[in-house]
Amino acid sequence: MVTITNGKPPVLVIVQLTGGNDFMNTIIPYTSGLYHDVRPVVGVSEDRVLPINDELAFHPCAAPLKEMFDAGDVAIIQGIGYEKSNRSHFRAMDIMHTAEPNSIATEGWLAQALREIDPDTKNVLTGISFGRGLPRAMAAPGVSVTSVGDLDSYGLLTGVEIEEHRARELDIFKRMYTPAIGSGPVMSYLHQTGGDVMTGADLLKKVPANYRSTVEYADNPIAKSLRDVARVHTSGLGTRIFYTQHAGYDHHAIEVPNHERLLTELSGALKDFMADLREHDAAEEVMIYVFTEFGRRIADNGSGTDHGSGGGAFIIGERVVGGLYSEYPSLDPADWANGEDLAHTIDFRSIYATLLEQWMSIDSTEIVRGKYEQINPFAA
Amino acid sequence: MTTVAHPTETDIDLLGHLYRRAGFGATREQLESYTERSYEDTVEALLNPDPNRDIRDDVLERYIHGEGPPIFIAGWLYRMINSEAQLQEKMTLFWHHVFATGLVKNEHVLSAKNQIRMFRRNGMGDMTTILNDLSRDPAMLFWLDNNENRNGEPNENYGRELLELFSLGVGNYSEQDIKDASRAFTGWTFEQPPPLYPHGFYPAKFVFREDDHDDGEKTFLGVTGNLNGGDIIDIIVKSPASARFICRHLYNFFVADEPQVPSWNDVPPLDPEGIAMMEAKFIETGGDIRSVLRVMFNSDFFKAARYKKVKSPTEFIVGVLKMVGSQTEMAPGMTKYAGAIDVMGQKLLDPPTVEGWHTGGEWIDGGNLTERVNFAVDEIGEGLAPGIQSLIQRMKDSEALGSAESLVNAVLAESGSGEVSDQTREALIDFANDAEGEDEATRVIRLLRLAVATPEYQFA
Numbered sequence: 151m152v153t154i155t156n157g158k159p160p161v162l163v164i165v166q167l168t169g170g171n172d173f174m175n176t177i178i179p180y181t182s183g184l185y186h187d188v189r190p191v192v193g194v195s196e197d198r199v200l201p202i203n204d205e206l207a208f209h210p211c212a213a214p215l216k217e218m219f220d221a222g223d224v225a226i227i228q229g230i231g232y233e234k235s236n237r238s239h240f241r242a243m244d245i246m247h248t249a250e251p252n253s254i255a256t257e258g259w260l261a262q263a264l265r266e267i268d269p270d271t272k273n274v275l276t277g278i279s280f281g282r283g284l285p286r287a288m289a290a291p292g293v294s295v296t297s298v299g300d301l302d303s304y305g306l307l308t309g310v311e312i313e314e315h316r317a318r319e320l321d322i323f324k325r326m327y328t329p330a331i332g333s334g335p336v337m338s339y340l341h342q343t344g345g346d347v348m349t350g351a352d353l354l355k356k357v358p359a360n361y362r363s364t365v366e367y368a369d370n371p372i373a374k375s376l377r378d379v380a381r382v383h384t385s386g387l388g389t390r391i392f393y394t395q396h397a398g399y400d401h402h403a404i405e406v407p408n409h410e411r412l413l414t415e416l417s418g419a420l421k422d423f424m425a426d427l428r429e430h431d432a433a434e435e436v437m438i439y440v441f442t443e444f445g446r447r448i449a450d451n452g453s454g455t456d457h458g459s460g461g462g463a464f465i466i467g468e469r470v471v472g473g474l475y476s477e478y479p480s481l482d483p484a485d486w487a488n489g490e491d492l493a494h495t496i497d498f499r500s501i502y503a504t505l506l507e508q509w510m511s512i513d514s515t516e517i518v519r520g521k522y523e524q525i526n527p528f529a530a
Numbered sequence: 531m532t533t534v535a536h537p538t539e540t541d542i543d544l545l546g547h548l549y550r551r552a553g554f555g556a557t558r559e560q561l562e563s564y565t566e567r568s569y570e571d572t573v574e575a576l577l578n579p580d581p582n583r584d585i586r587d588d589v590l591e592r593y594i595h596g597e598g599p600p601i602f603i604a605g606w607l608y609r610m611i612n613s614e615a616q617l618q619e620k621m622t623l624f625w626h627h628v629f630a631t632g633l634v635k636n637e638h639v640l641s642a643k644n645q646i647r648m649f650r651r652n653g654m655g656d657m658t659t660i661l662n663d664l665s666r667d668p669a670m671l672f673w674l675d676n677n678e679n680r681n682g683e684p685n686e687n688y689g690r691e692l693l694e695l696f697s698l699g700v701g702n703y704s705e706q707d708i709k710d711a712s713r714a715f716t717g718w719t720f721e722q723p724p725p726l727y728p729h730g731f732y733p734a735k736f737v738f739r740e741d742d743h744d745d746g747e748k749t750f751l752g753v754t755g756n757l758n759g760g761d762i763i764d765i766i767v768k769s770p771a772s773a774r775f776i777c778r779h780l781y782n783f784f785v786a787d788e789p790q791v792p793s794w795n796d797v798p799p800l801d802p803e804g805i806a807m808m809e810a811k812f813i814e815t816g817g818d819i820r821s822v823l824r825v826m827f828n829s830d831f832f833k834a835a836r837y838k839k840v841k842s843p844t845e846f847i848v849g850v851l852k853m854v855g856s857q858t859e860m861a862p863g864m865t866k867y868a869g870a871i872d873v874m875g876q877k878l879l880d881p882p883t884v885e886g887w888h889t890g891g892e893w894i895d896g897g898n899l900t901e902r903v904n905f906a907v908d909e910i911g912e913g914l915a916p917g918i919q920s921l922i923q924r925m926k927d928s929e930a931l932g933s934a935e936s937l938v939n940a941v942l943a944e945s946g947s948g949e950v951s952d953q954t955r956e957a958l959i960d961f962a963n964d965a966e967g968e969d970e971a972t973r974v975i976r977l978l979r980l981a982v983a984t985p986e987y988q989f990a
Contacts, residue, residue: 239883
């Protein structure tokens with residue numbers, strides 16, 4: 151367990167890379183002849199990479215992430231995955247969201263964590279998801295998560311111009327959305343959601359006006375989402391888990407320019423976000439977890455890479471002990487999964503257990519359904 | 531509002547249900563004018579729209595011109611609001627849900643438009659044609675990389691999703707079936723259109739490249755031979771798994787919310803008998819979608835499923851706009867509704883993944899609910915739009931304004947959510963009572979704004 155010196159409760163910020171990030175082209179085994187042989191099209195040449203050691207290097211477009219790594223703020227989790235990795239995006243993402251590879255589960259791992267943190271939903275902002283649609287990781291019956299599309303215009307019945315009318319209408323709205331017994335699961339969910347929106351909107355209303363920062367984020371979706379996280383976190387509304395998503399990583403074709411753009415957006419946004427938090431003296435209590443649903447095929451297909459396994463993740467924060475964790479998946483063809491994929495070297499539930507137990511101080515046994523060996527990426 | 535029951539009159543609330551599902555809703559006034567026709571005849575008319583009365587793309591484009599996605603979506607919404615061929619439009623949206631293709635990758639608007647037009651053209655036809663056309667559709671071929679699916683270098687993306695998400699569902703094929711199906715579709719690609727500048731938009735055209743097709747032996751679902759893509763589709767459509775999968779999709783879209791698609795292999799249908807009826811018709815007709823729809827809409831399980839579905843953002847927005855009556859003329863301003871659907875979680879032409887959108891309760895979260903309520907309230911606004919003006923007039927002409935209770939009932943009927951909880955009804959009646967001092971129009975408008983903010987209004 152980590153003790154945060156400023157006494158603030160720990161906060162977890164999730165960055166989901168949707169589509170299956172090509173880990174092999176993010177942390178690159180640049181001195182491997184095999185890498186260059188099997189990736190004639192998408193492979194990054196040795197003279198362009200940003201070396202970590204004499205085997206591995208960051209993709210050149212991840213330079214800001216490399217800077218953070220050099221400063222000791224980034225733990226690279228190599229070879230994350232699970233047995234019989236699923237190659238379907240949806241199933242694979244579902245598995246990541248529910249921590250259950252063997253059957254269809256409905257409760258998200260973070261939603262279960264939220265239930266532990268705030269069992270009676272005393273604060274509807276304990277969990278916030280930015281972007282459209284609530285990810286399953288944050289969804290579970292009885293767990294309230296605030297989903298914010300646009301932080302700057304969040305609120306109900308904002309179009310009713312006469313303030314006295316609006317107050318009366320909101321009052322009726324509240325009555326209509328009061329939880330009622332026997333109304334069925336979907337209607338109960340709607341009632342709860344309506345009530346929570348009213349509460350959350352009142353709290354979030356003041357955030358945009360209170361935020362000042364010298365950090366200028368780039369104009370892209372992940373930068374916008376992380377800026378929103380910074381704005382809410384620095385307002386001190388008690389949010390413990392933030393969820394953000396960065397889409398577009400499914401590079402079956404034309405991988406090179408598209409992956410370069412995404413890595414540029416992602417690593418720039420992460421760096422700006424950390425700088426912003428530091429400016430507000432609100433960095434120490436924040437831990438970022440960057441993950442994806444699977445890695446990609448070892449060999450390229452002449453344009454991009456197909457779905458594979460053995461991906462990678464990142465844990466980023468001031469309290470991280472930077473470095474490489476677990477092992478890079480073996481490049482020896484004899485070790486490949488299905489004869490064509492990177493074999494995972496650490497189970498993703500080990501990382502969930504690590505984050506839950508060591509960072510959030512939550513017992514992980516039920517959430518990950520068992521005991522998984524943890525890593526030690528945090529400075530005590 | 532009370533009307534004298536005619537012996538052969540079709541129940542207006544049942545018609546409302548049919549139009550919310552087989553279409554995008556209808557105003558109370560429209561429904562009243564439909565009651566003389568029998569329910570079955572109404573279904574038949576929806577199944578067989580008159581092509582000569584359909585809205586023409588070239589006419590639409592005269593009013594709203596340009597190539598951007600919001601412009602096309604505006605025209606599409608115009609059809610959903612105003613087309614007589616309501617079911618044809620609903621089926622177009624249905625196939626867009628199932629065969630989810632994303633502009634985020636394709637970035638070729640004309641191909642995306644042509645795919646939607648294809649769904650409109652043959653969406654109620656037979657499954658073999660639908661899958662063959664889909665497998666020749668340039669937007670789909672590019673979206674799932676079949677243009678990169680080469681002899682000796684197979685790209686499995688299309689082969690996998692064709693089986694997993696478009697026809698059979700997980701658990702009904704093996705990894706080897708995916709590999710061989712993918713090989714069967716090698717060489718199915720398209721000719722690149724000429725560059726946009728300075729040529730403008732040209733469609734991409736399907737082409738079969740025999741020299742890039744794998745002619746080797748393949749085995750798919752137990753059938754071995756030199757299979758081509760068309761053979762794979764024939765085997766798929768004959769498989770009972772495709773009957774089940776497509777019927778579950780239709781049920782989930784038209785009848786009642788099912789769990790999400792990836793769980794269908796593990797979770798049985800909500801109504802196994804209903805699905806069995808549809809499946810039997812699918813198998814009997816060799817996959818004729820119109821026949822399956824006929825069985826479904828005329829069934830008791832469909833008629834009993836009122837308000838058992840959460841409206842999709844598209845259904846929600848189109849339903850509101852139909853009631854408000856502000857969009858009966860094609861105009862450039864309609865492009866703003868493309869953005870409104872987007873922020874509610876359904877970016878048309880750009881589904882989140884190839885799995886399409888998650889439906890049912892998953893449409894709703896705090897953010898989306900806020901967007902929905904605010905949208906409906908804003909569109910009603912001060913009640914100046916023709917649909918609201920006419921609605922107010924109808925209230926004045928009837929006895930609806932006589933009591934708070936009759937006013938609430940009439941407003942709920944007009945908004946299409948007649949069945950509400952006691953909690954909702956009581957809150958609205960209290961409101962109507964309190965607002966008694968207001969002039970009649972203001973009272974109706976304020977109540978209508980609340981009617982579209984009820985939890986019940988989220989259901990179709």
